[in-house]
């Protein structure tokens with residue numbers, strides 16, 4: 207629902223979650239800045255991940271590697287040679303697109319037609335509707351499914367054979383138009399490397415070219431031995447890291463879903479060769495559980511197995527999330543074999559092995575990785591949280607139903623009126639709460655409007671201080687989602703809120 211995406215973008219800006227980068231200069235495409243609430247949500251997601259991965263697993267430790275790495279890193283990893291996307295320019299609009307994304311979007315349109323047929327039939331047949339049977343018998347659905355299969359097969363073959371001429375033909379035959387200008391006047395398809403480069407210092411003979419890392423993983427691979435030795439780690443063990451990565455994405459619409467500068471949360475798990483399928487399944491399970499534990503809706507996730515494996519993988523899948531644009535990749539889980547460590551051994555001339563004392567031999571470990579985009583997770587949280595509601599009295603509200611553990615502000619303390627000692631009492635409560643949770647005080651406007659503002663920010667609890675409070679020491683706690691109000695003693699408020707938002 208593109209309309210929902212638009213609303214989320216507008217809401218994010220209005221309430222200090224996400225701003226277009228350098229907006230006073232009309233922004234910079236595919237880069238965004240996180241505002242006062244956005245930065246808190248991002249931090250909470252990062253902490254929630256870190257706690258699950260590092261704190262809860264005694265055999266996983268964290269590092270923080272630098273963004274700049276020795277240029278040979280990217281030769282070894284294959285990024286210099288193989289980190290390319292097939293691009294096509296539109297001759298009229300002069301805009302450049304990823305050929306694969308153009309085709310993907312075309313396929314999504316055909317899929318939408320199928321969904322429409324299903325919805326229509328569902329309505330017609332009601333409880334008697336058998337979806338599986340319908341999909342395998344309805345003529346229009348079968349035709350469309352056949353089209354999709356043919357397009358996908360041809361696309362896959364073209365990519366495998368690097369047959370860019372046919373890829374261009376495919377785009378033309380499908381009648382794909384430039385989404386901006388509507389023109390179908392395309393150039394050849396060409397490969398472009400996605401890495402950003404810059405120059406390192408003024409070395410004797412001019413500068414030397416270095417890259418901004420396009421993934422955080424390589425910082426972990428090159429530190430494998432450092433961590434293994436200094437941490438006295440035994441297989442299996444993991445190294446986790448969160449940090450910025452940079453890709454010169456060409457199709458970079460869809461808000462923070464695809465950016466040129468983004469943040470990854472990755473964990474590389476080093477294991478004994480031969481055990482990779484077991485660990486691959488294990489991490490698939492663990493990661494989907496992590497997602498579902500957040501309560502963004504169990505039906506919003508699905509696995510997508512890669513048939514077309516990257517050069518380094520022997521098994522790979524995505525966890526897809528039901529974003530406003532449909533199901534898209536949120537996290538990747540890859541069995542990377544010993545590809546990376548072996549390549550770094552070869553290029554660096556250093557051994558990157560593990561001495562297995564049971565087997566009495568050394569070998570290069572295999573790796574299973576989990577890799578999730580922090581910004582995509584942020585968008586997943588926002589898109590499942592954003593809700594427009596009509597209330598019983600006919601008025602409406604926008605509420606962000608963010609899981610309390612992730613909410614930027616856990617509680618707002620609201621003196622009913624801004625005098626008579628109420629603000630002072632409110633500040634007392636706030637001063638007690640602020641040591642453990644992020645809390646804010648709001649004294650402006652009528653109480654109803656202040657509740658609405660906190661709903662829009664996603665604050666799970668409002669604590670209202672009134673005249674009665676000064677007499678009996680009780681406050682009102684209002685719960686964001688149910689809007690239910692309860693009287694609780696001030697002394698209990700702190701522990702009540704802390705419990706409710708505990709990790």
Ligand code: ATP
Nearest residue numbers: 455463464465468535536537538577578579581582
């Ligand atoms: P896509 O196919 O969507 O470009 P990818 O398969 O290239 O993604 P990976 O290389 O597996 O992605 O990176 C791991 C994770 O990093 C992805 O699952 C995604 O959440 C995140 N990610 C990748 N590229 C971007 C980007 N340009 N902007 C935001 N997040 C990204």
